[in-house]
Amino acid sequence: MLLPRAMWAAGFAAALWFATIGAPTRAAEPIEIFDAHLHYNWEPTPTYKLDEVLALFRKHRITGIIATSRPNTGTHALVDAKADGLEVVPFLRPYRVRADIQTWFGDPAIFDLVQQEFKRGYYRGIGEFHLSGKAADTEWVKKTVDFAVDHDLYLHAHADQEAVEILMRHNPRARIIWAHTGFGLPTDRVAAMLGKYPNLWGELSYRGGIVDGAGKLTTEWRTLFERYPDRFLLGSDTWVPERWASYGDIMASYRAWLDQLPPDIAAKIAHGNARALFASR
Template sequence: MSREAGSRERPGSPGTFLLLVRPNKVTSALGVLHLCYTCLILIIFKNNSVLTLIGGVMRVIIAICIGIIITSWSFLASGGDLYQGTISDSHSHVKGGMKLGNIIKLMDKNNVDAILIMRRDNARINIGRNTPLTTNTELIEFRKLYPKRIRIGLGMQIEPWYSQDQTIIPKIRKQAASGNFKLIGETTLHGGHEKRPVPPSSPLFKEILRIASKHKLPVLIHHFHTGSDDAGQLLEAFRANSNLTIIWAHMCGFSKPDRIRELFREFPRLYCDLAWLPKKKRIAETGIVDMNFNFTPRWKNLIESYPDRFLVGADLTTKYQYGGEYTNSITRIRKALGGLSPEAARKVATENFHRILSNK
């Protein structure tokens, strides 16, 4: 019997994890807090010679706490409200001895109704025991416990894939036909990835596309398009499988908005996932959001023009990331979506996920 009953079916609202305020009500208060924080730091260092050890430590702790409060309030106050609706996470992984039940708790806390989980090589998970995840058995078991919340991807970030071991093809065929998986992926290709030598022209990748097409499964692809020397091969693979739904991870491989418009016009079944949007270290690289996680103008215009073609995902992997970092990632996604029109935000946040990865 499924455990999805009662509150499991109705994740908590965003208000359960954040104190939400309107920016125009806190702007003046932020200035005062900044001034107090600065003065406190100056006092600490100026009078360091006469402070007792305990007093100094306490003042530093107070200063740090004020800094955290200022940072949090500044984030909320910088350019728009957070998107308040449901989020569907279209891109996450399992690895590192994690307990899958904790994922459900975090989903409830952050008003995430459903999640796509893809295993990675040497993943070890725990749903009552800790065993190597080599056949997706544990994920299938987990999905059966929460059929409305969990989607599983047939993960290709595994050693047989990277070594192009053709002997995995029968297993992939069997798993794709099982009905347990909603897509094949994440499938990592070269695309400038020095440690990922698989080119889009590889026979194994072509076979993966044929299997996906036969079973009407989308394929999630990780390939850095911009500047890669094998981008043409990937587009040829798209053209040869025009009936196939392709989700191109990470802003369509870090493509620029104008290039994505061209790709959308040529490939009507192509979608971009916005995984890595919440990652601060990728902001300069992608240009999709500013430092406050607001969509930059060109990206906002693109998404508003094609709201049916984007999905969001936290793209977290280890047991250490599924905690405060997951909440941070979902909050940043909400910040970006809050700048879109309500209709566009809703489609990107959840409706596209349920249309492409339907449980039917």
């Protein structure tokens, strides 16, 4: 016996409803991250092969990177890879070997390296480089800062507050990404630096105090992010193989506190601010 049309329609709707509620819910895709502090060091060859690194980016939804390396060979490899779905922003590192960290700011040969490497034509910044206090106040650092300004390059500085102040004094038009945002510098002093220097952005790898012992975003950092939502970036700082081995954990820890922010602010810090900085010239 055929069911009346109305009864058939009601039965079909009920079956569809049960099928819907019984189907597994697809998890929301994690927020994309632009890794604004990445090293793919070659001394003389990398611990992780290029395809392994690119696979990590895909697995953890990394859609952009600031690519640096020591020497710059690893950066060349990342640029040449032309990986789908990955924006590679190359920065020129003023190091040939690890020992240059301690001496580059007084070494004229490093400035020669900067000028020669820049001729590749694709660099968007210089760094990450290390400076502490008055070590920033040298002829060769000033030459590097002026070179960056003249060629529309960002500076990525692993520096204390005094060194950042000196960099800005060298050339007020300098644009600086502050690696680690002062490490443990109190948030009121971070806020004062951001207020004083509109061309200063804080990168948050190794930055302490953002969350409490329970993983909750602290009131001080929530306030700072809400006050300066356009001024922060995220980074992995893969300076040693162990950081590559824990890459997924690093990104998960970022996403844990990003989830505690309003979605628009979280998106800016996760990827939007970096995209805005490196939009096509």
